[in-house]
Amino acid sequence: MIIVSGKLYVDPEVREGYLNGCLGVIRQARSSPGCLDFVLAADPIEPGRINVYERWESDAHLQRFRGAGQEPDQLAEIRVAQVEKYRISSVESP
Structure with missing residues (x-):
């Protein structure tokens, strides 16, 4: 299993529009085949922060x-x- 997790920072005044553009x-x-979870979400404390969380069955699926990539406007x-990308070897309930 692969987990992609981290944070992006955009200018606070464009965050809502950025996230709407990501829907x-x-x-x-x-x-997509192999996607177990995917979310981009506004951080509740930092105004320009977007939290990233993705979970994939394999590197191949990811x-x-x-391959589709992001829009150039979003990258800018x-x-x-x-x-970061993490390789998970086992999963268990807390």
């Missing part, structure tokens, strides 16, 4: 989805990106 990508990801709005 299609979120829908596309969630309907890479097939990534990102000021800082701190996102």
